[in-house]
Amino acid sequence: MLARAIREGIGHDDRTLHPQMWSAAFSKLPDEDVAAIVVYLRSLPAIRNALPRTHLTLSQKFRFNTMPEPILDARPQPSFATPKERGEFLEYAAxxxxxxxxxxxxxxxxxxQLFAGGNLINAPTGENIFSPNLTPDPSGISYYDENLFLQVIRTGxxxxxxxxxxxxxxxxxxMSDxxxxAIFAWLRSQNPVRHIVDNTEPPTFCRLCLQKHGGGERN
Ligand code: HEC
Known part of the structure; x- marks a missing residue:
């Protein structure tokens, strides 16, 4: 039941879960990994906290009901030939x-265009933050090396x-080094896409993504 909720987005009562439950990203997790997550969840102390049921509009129900895909086969632990392949798998789950x-x-x-940035993220604190370009283009993170990548992810x-x-x-x-x-190797293998997104600059119109974001006018 839990595995189904995690990977397929179907609740214990057979209801399609709101896609804010990120099951699409978890759908490729192998059986052993999901089993480990379930064991972990089961080890948490029980806390009494009854919450109201989710109410969806008819249009939401219609859209969400068509999204989950059943997992009918066993998902064995994948073996990866290269760090890049492992990175692709990890990046998908993350x-x-x-x-x-x-x-x-x-x-x-x-x-x-994968990893080219420009997705508006509304922070709960009210600010509008745009995701930056992670492709190996000079306008992305071409200047990164493995060490810098690890440092950024570890320190924020x-x-x-x-x-x-x-x-x-x-x-x-x-995550381990x-x-x-491996995630960095996957990022490095992506197509370089030119798109400057710089949250330290004031928002200006960008002709590449048709939004107003930091550094937009430089595109
Ligand atoms: C919920 C959205 C979200 C997810 C998921 C996310 N990021 Fe980010 N990331 C952002 C935003 C937004 C910024 C810019 C923050 C800022 O400018 O203060 C950012 C910044 C970064 C930076 C810094 C880029 C620079 O300018 O030097 C790196 C590197 C990065 N993310 C890598 C990753 C990797 C790798 C993953 C997956 C393992 C990931 N991010 C997942 C939203 C996200």
Missing amino acids: DCAGCHTDWYHPGSAVNG KVGARKLHGVMPWAFYRS DDLK
């Missing part, structure tokens, strides 16, 4: 591309600047 890609402006030059800082908390580095910081290096 959903870096979900945030670091502009998905919502069909027809714009960078729409759907780029140089002296603290990254905004919407970049969930704190959740990624305890090998796992983080």
Whole structure:
């Protein structure tokens, strides 16, 4: 029941869960990994905290009900030939591309270009933060090396600047060196896409993603 909720997005009562339950990213997790998560969940102390049921609009129900895909086969532990392959798997579960890609402006030059940045993240604190470009282009993170990448993910800082908390580095910081290096290898293998997104600059119109973000006018 738990595994189904985690990987398929179906609740204990057979209800389709709201996609804020990020099961799409967890769908490729192998059986053993999901079993480990379930064991961990079962080890947590029970806390009494009754919450109201989720109410969806008819249109939400219609859209969400068509999203989950059943997992019918066994998912064995994958074996990876290269760090890049391992990185692709880890990145999928961590959903870096979900945030670091502009998905919502069909027809714009960078729409759907993986890791090219420009996705608006509304912080609970009210600020509008845009995800930066992680591709190996000079406007992305071409200047990164493995060590800098590990340092940024472990400290949440780029140089002296603290990254905004919407970049969930704190959740990624305890990954092993090998796992983080694998994710970096995957990022390095991506197409370079030119798209300057700099949250330290004032928001200006960007002709590549058709939004107003830091450094937009330089595109
Ligand atoms: C919930 C959205 C979200 C997710 C998921 C996410 N990021 Fe980010 N990330 C951001 C945002 C927004 C920023 C910019 C924060 C700022 O400028 O203060 C950022 C910044 C970064 C930076 C700093 C780039 C620079 O300018 O030097 C790196 C590196 C990075 N993310 C890598 C990753 C990796 C790798 C993953 C997956 C393991 C990931 N991010 C997942 C939103 C996200």
